Amino acid sequence: MQKKLIKVNPSDNVAVALVNLKAGEVISFENQDIKVISDVKAKHKIALETFENEGEIFMYGVLVGKASSKIEKGGVLTTENVKHQSAKVSQKTGTIGWTAPNVDKWKDKTFMGYHREDGQVGTANVWLFFPLVFCENKNIEKLRDVFEKELLTVKSNSHQMLLRSLVKGEEDTDNAEKEVTKVFENIDVKFITHPGGCGGIRQDSESLARLLAGYVKNPNVAGATVLSLGCQNLQMDIFNTALDAISPDNKKPVLMYEQQQMGTVDEMLTAIIKNSYEAIKKANEIERKPAPLSKLKVGLECGGSDGFSGISANPSLGYTSDMLVALGGTAILSEFPELCGVEQELVNRCVEEEKANKFLNLMQAFEKSVVDAGSGFDMNPSPGNIKDGLITDAMKSAGAAKKGGTSPVVDVLDYGEYITKPGLNLLCTPGNDVESTTGMVGSGANIVLFTTGLGTPTGNPITPVIKVSSNSDLANRMSDIIDIDTGDVIKGEKTIAEMAETILEYIIDVASGKTTSKAGLLNQDDFIPWKRGVSL
Secondary structure: OOOOEEOOOOOOOEEEEOOOEOOOOEEEEOOEEEEOOOOEOOOOEEEOOOEOOOOEEEEOOEEEEEEOOOEOOOOEOOOOOEEOOOOOOOOOOOOOOOOOOOOHHHOOOEEEEEEOOOOOEEOOOEEEEEEOOHHHHHHHHHHHHHHHHHHOEEOOOHHHHHHHHHHHOOOOOOOOOEEOOOOOOOOEEEEOOOOOOOOEOHHHHHHHHHHHHHHHHOOOEEEEEEEEOOOOOOOHHHHHHHHHHHOOOOOOOEEEEEHHHOOOHHHHHHHHHHHHHHHHHHHOOOOOEEEEHHHOEEEEEEOOOOOOOOOOHHHHHHHHHHHHHHOOOEEEEOOHHHHOOOHHHHHHHEOOHHHHHHHHHHHHHHHHHHHHOOOOHHHOOOHHHHHOOOOOHHHHHHHHHHHHOOOOEEEEEOOOOOOOOOEEEEEOOOOOHHHHHHHHHHOOOOEEEEEEOOOOOOOOOOOOEEEEEOOHHHHHHOOOOOOEEOHHHHOOOOOHHHHHHHHHHHHHHHHOOOOOOHHHHOOOOOOOOOOOOOEO
């Protein structure tokens, strides 16, 4: 029989409704009877005791809010009777031990990946086109039109004809549109545009340079074609310095073009097409080979969260994260506004005090910048979050943090810094889905696990994004975007550990190219850099 309530942590004084509850019904729960005061929708929280005004509310074992008015036992928590509140953290107070999950059955498993000279292994093989400044977005779009039509569906124009002749090795004057088979089996060609690189503070251009350098460094990228205008803030030497900083021995081909030095657009595009085609053809020679699971670097993301995310999908990711770490792999937990309220646990999980202090400093600086802008972390829950039971930022954060499992935090990175240590890494990003995913991929993620309770099609141009639903209703309703359904956890039909094994098997299939994620099938190539400064 379907349970009606669940208490996530023994110290919690609220429970989550697993089904819709009717006013007046009496539920026998943990050796007491709870009379439901008013109708409660599934995913929302119900009081297990009477809260007086300013009474503290605990969920996931942490402070997630305060009562803003009296809440009777059996009453539903809403934005009208609860306000955001989280515990204040100033330093590391201890060290939290870790019992790693048993991963003996996974130790000899491999995935089929693309091995790079720096020792990283890609789950994809991508030639990437991107601009250093938004002024070149139009030329990137022209190149996308040329390459995608020629390598997938052909529709001729002058540049299309050029690439067609290069592919066929002969002159071709057939202008008819027709379907063709994929020209290259082992390489994908992807294109990024963005609104940055000039017009803002210099720090934003430098941050963008580090991010783009991270995309070149990412093991899923075989090489890149980079377009520059010439006069922008993000100069080519700034990008090259950023690339040299994270990849001083870079062996990947990076073709760079500056429009103001090359004459007409036609002259520049002609050179780019010829040179890039030859580089792409060479990159196609790279083939998949077996790699240990320790070569996986998995970004952990959530978006469109609901009241079930923190008790099904996110803990399942957390257990998967722990399994990967136990196997020598890497997990990345980001979205710092959604770690508000669980800082003490994360600080105490840091293996070094220096990392703990860096985490607190980044959190405090981030929150101050939000307050200075006239807002606060308490404004983080979206209307969709609130509608589905996530009524305070701390409540949302405590559930979101479950994606990071229980393993030690080996490193703390600011936005644009690249992963260097296997294990669980904390990466400072906004809670914005695409900005966060963009940042994790720029830090080296070669797979992203993305939980959602409400549904989102978000993807990434170079890294497969696997969507994990918190509930079966969503998985059935939006089956075109969901890869894995953790609704069986809510229904009591699977344990968190069993679901994590399902997720890890799916990761291996996607990483090996056996399965394409739904975001990949939709060509959902989202890329939004985090702009921290103002425009000038």
